[in-house]
């Protein structure tokens with residue numbers, strides 16, 4: 001048998017709906033919640049899709065990146081908007097690392113002469 | 114780019130296209146469209162009546178868009194004769210037929226196009242023209258078309274795949290976006306798309322790639338905002354259309370290895386509500402040689418209406434109203450998500 005080369009398989013994304021096979025009730029609660037979160041509200045479904053695209057990059061979920069790149073395209077989002085959203089995610093991610101360097105700064109000062 | 118036909122591509126054959134759709138569906142275990150309609154208790158699919166006569170006056174076009182389901186282009190020669198147009202006018206005069214929808218190719222390139230519109234206009238029916246915009250700038254012969262349309266109160270329906278240059282040009286050819294903007298400004302200048310003018314200008318959006326068209330009203334807002342602010346252009350409504358997996362779009366799906374994903378996507382997005390409103394139920398499609406089809410897509414796949422009446426010269430509304438609509442896997446393109454017809458989303 002051929003050896004698996006990766007845990008991520010693009011076709012697994014389509015099976016997301018099957019996660020309720022062994023625990024239907026919780027899965028149903030999740031999908032209901034998920035559906036409600038992404039519906040048009042104070043934020044439009046399109047804006048939510050862009051947020052999801054940014055978050056997908058931050059949490060580095062390959063499935064979500066696949067799903068929300070397609071979803072933003074379907075919602076008519078421009079490439080400029082997509083990449084600005086991705087950079088917002090990346091900026092928060094790098095900023096959240098860098099802001100911790102204040103702790104390093106404090107420590108350097110504390111230990112210094 | 115040349116048409117599939119001029120390139121001698123196998124995909125120029127409708128048989129080959131249908132074979133590919135059948136084979137891919139079989140390989141992926143996708144249900145047949147007819148079975149899907151049976152599940153939804155909609156089979157056999159029957160018309161609600163012939164309200165709209167959609168006449169395809171030829172395959173000649175000044176553009177060669179990558180997604181064209183007609184395989185139209187400057188190298189195509191098929192063109193409807195004046196005699197066949199006359200037969201269309203007889204059918205159009207039938208009570209209950211409310212609208213003439215003229216399509217192509219670029220219909221304006223048919224030598225008898227203006228005569229056809231003038232005669233149809235005398236019948237007092239609504240006239241729509243599928244205008245690709247760039248034809249309005251294609252030379253002296255076409256320059257006064259906006260005024261001609263206005264004179265006959267023709268509703269103009271124009272394709273604009275996206276509100277930005279890059280995607281539009283990728284699909285329709287280099288420079289098409291800028292020329293389309295210029296053409297839209299010409300139409301606006303005589304009142305088309307301007308509120309209160311009574312001259313209707315609608316735009317057609319279709320995805321530039323292997324994905325579906327989502328959210329017609331959101332897209333309409335985006336188009337309106339961007340076109341007004343950046344290009345000073347106005348229009349009435351936006352129709353969101355799904356690309357049909359046939360002809361040149363099928364070619365691009367195969368080239369980019371997207372055919373499996375796209376067909377699966379169409380099938381998973383099947384919407385029974387959209388299926389009840391597919392355009393073949395209230396539209397009859399006429400080919401350049403007078404043959405009858407359930408829709409322009411069936412026309413391009415050579416799926417002629419079966420039975421006693423299959424030429425426009427034999428038009429008989431009651432016989433046609435009771436026919437059975439011919440279906441194949443491409444029909445999933447009309448029923449995915451919010452559905453897609455010549456007038457945009459259905460559900």
Ligand code: SF4
Pocket residue numbers: 174175176177178180181182183184185186217218219245
């Ligand atoms: S999509 Fe329309 S404009 Fe483009 S080649 Fe086909 S008929 Fe011509």
Ligand code: SF4
Pocket residue numbers: 391392393394407408409410411438439440441443444447
């Ligand atoms: S492709 Fe034509 S026949 Fe099939 S559902 Fe759409 S309009 Fe009807």
